[in-house]
Amino acid sequence: MTNAQRIYESEDQCGKDCTSVYVKENGKIIYTFWVKRNKNEMSFIVATRKKYLESIARNNRSPDIAHNAILVKLLFDDFSEAKLKANKADPKHIFAYSKVRASEKASPSEKERKTGSPLYIVPKDIDFPEIPKKVDFFVRDFLQIQGEGGKSKPWVLGEMPKITKTREIIVSKQRNGLHITDGIRHSDFQKKFDEYVGKINDGIPDRENFLPKFKGIAHRDGIQLIPVEINKRVSQMAGAMMRNVIINGNTISSKGDFQGIFATDGAFQNLAITNNSIKVAGRHTISINGMLSGTIDGNTDLKGKPLLASKIELYPLRIGGDANIYIMGFKNRKGDPHHYAYETIKGSQVKKGVND
Numbered sequence: 302m303t304n305a306q307r308i309y310e311s312e313d314q315c316g317k318d319c320t321s322v323y324v325k326e327n328g329k330i331i332y333t334f335w336v337k338r339n340k341n342e343m344s345f346i347v348a349t350r351k352k353y354l355e356s357i358a359r360n361n362r363s364p365d366i367a368h369n370a371i372l373v374k375l376l377f378d379d380f381s382e383a384k385l386k387a388n389k390a391d392p393k394h395i396f397a398y399s400k401v402r403a404s405e406k407a408s409p410s411e412k413e414r415k416t417g418s419p420l421y422i423v424p425k426d427i428d429f430p431e432i433p434k435k436v437d438f439f440v441r442d443f444l445q446i447q448g449e450g451g452k453s454k455p456w457v458l459g460e461m462p463k464i465t466k467t468r469e470i471i472v473s474k475q476r477n478g479l480h481i482t483d484g485i486r487h488s489d490f491q492k493k494f495d496e497y498v499g500k501i502n503d504g505i506p507d508r509e510n511f512l513p514k515f516k517g518i519a520h521r522d523g524i525q526l527i528p529v530e531i532n533k534r535v536s537q538m539a540g541a542m543m544r545n546v547i548i549n550g551n552t553i554s555s556k557g558d559f560q561g562i563f564a565t566d567g568a569f570q571n572l573a574i575t576n577n578s579i580k581v582a583g584r585h586t587i588s589i590n591g592m593l594s595g596t597i598d599g600n601t602d603l604k605g606k607p608l609l610a611s612k613i614e615l616y617p618l619r620i621g622g623d624a625n626i627y628i629m630g631f632k633n634r635k636g637d638p639h640h641y642a643y644e645t646i647k648g649s650q651v652k653k654g655v656n657d
Contacts, residue, residue, distance in 0.1 A: 342500075345374060350501045357510055365519060367512050369413040371497045372440070376402045376416070379493055393438050396420075397485075401440045417520065419445045423456070437484035441520070443553075444481075447527045451545035455571075458524065460550040462575055469647070470575045472599035476552050478577075481523050483555030491515040516557045516582075523553040523560065523581070526589070528567030537567035538622045540591075542641070547573040553581065554603060560585040568593055568618050568641060575599050575648070579608065591618035591628075593641060598648030613650055617643075 309315035353367040376398060385395050403415035419442035421432055436443065450456055459478025463471040485491055494515045502511045528543035535541040546569070553561050561579040565588075572595035579586050580603040587600065587608070592615050600608045617627040618641075631641040 346500050372416040373412045435480045437482040442522045445525045450543040455545040457547045462549040473576050478550035481553045522563045524562045526564035542568040544570045549575045552578045555581045558583045562587045564589045586612035588614040590616040594644040596647040597650045
């Protein structure tokens with residue numbers, strides 16, 4: 302609120318183009334007043350609040366609706382490409398915003414879908430690309446690995462681990478892979494995002510229904526795995542398999558509702574998650590659905606202490622997406638090269654496999 306804004310004691314005094322502001326103490330409203338808003342901003346806030354409250358009324362509370370609308374507002378207004386260049390913004394920031402910004406001609410729904418794009422994505426049809434060793438600014442996911450995985454040789458994210466003659470990955474304290482730091486936290490972008498959230502919440506009297514700030518924005522991952530079998534056109538929702546991927550020696554840190562290494566759909570054969578250092582405030586540190594075989598070992602927090610068992614979650618293969626149909630066992634045809642079976646996961650950090 303600027304110093305020039307006049308405060309009105311009632312909605313009648315304020316007249317048109319007003320919004321209420323609640324003063325709270327210990328979670329209770331102790332005073333309400335009204336202020337006039339910039340018409341365009343007010344229209345955006347009112348419309349976004351309305352959509353969000355409608356989702357609550359349908360018992361399908363979805364902060365994504367409001368969060369995506371705010372992201373689009375910021376990307377095409379306060380942090381538009383023209384304004385960033387005029388203000389000589391950090392090139393890393395310009396690059397990060399460009400990854401989640403659709404074209405000006407895109408439809409509103411296309412613009413909102415684009416806000417979910419990662420900073421980097423492993424294309425489905427080429428070898429693993431070069432990624433900078435240290436990255437500290439991105440809006441949504443840092444990296445999505447999409448595809449079938451390594452064929453002639455494994456895909457390695459981070460550093461190639463040392464492997465024994467029996468093909469066991471050696472536990473190491475080295476962290477010479479990627480350093481992924483969630484640097485958008487406390488940036489001007491997050492501050493402006495949270496300003497919009499605050500203005501939307503001004504018109505929501507029930508604190509339990511408040512829209513979360515940027516810290517609580519959902520679906521942000523350090524590394525997300527998405528299996529896709531190209532030739533058979535099988536998606537992760539139908540049990541596509543990713544093979545021979547190694548995630549080793551990386552550091553992932555965030556103080557927000559951020560997920561470390563994550564996969565919800567598809568199957569994973571010979572997946573290794575080893576020697577990574579992870580500290581996030583989100584629910585999932587390492588969480589994989591459908592891990593059939595591989596190794597989880599040597600993963601620590603940022604202080605070098607082994608991750609607690611509760612920070613490593615393995616679930617059965619899920620198909621159907623939101624339908625949450627979990628597959629507890631398989632019956633394979635003899636000689637089928639696409640062999641699905643839950644094997645014992647190697648390493649000291651998994652006490653039980655899916656079928657143990």
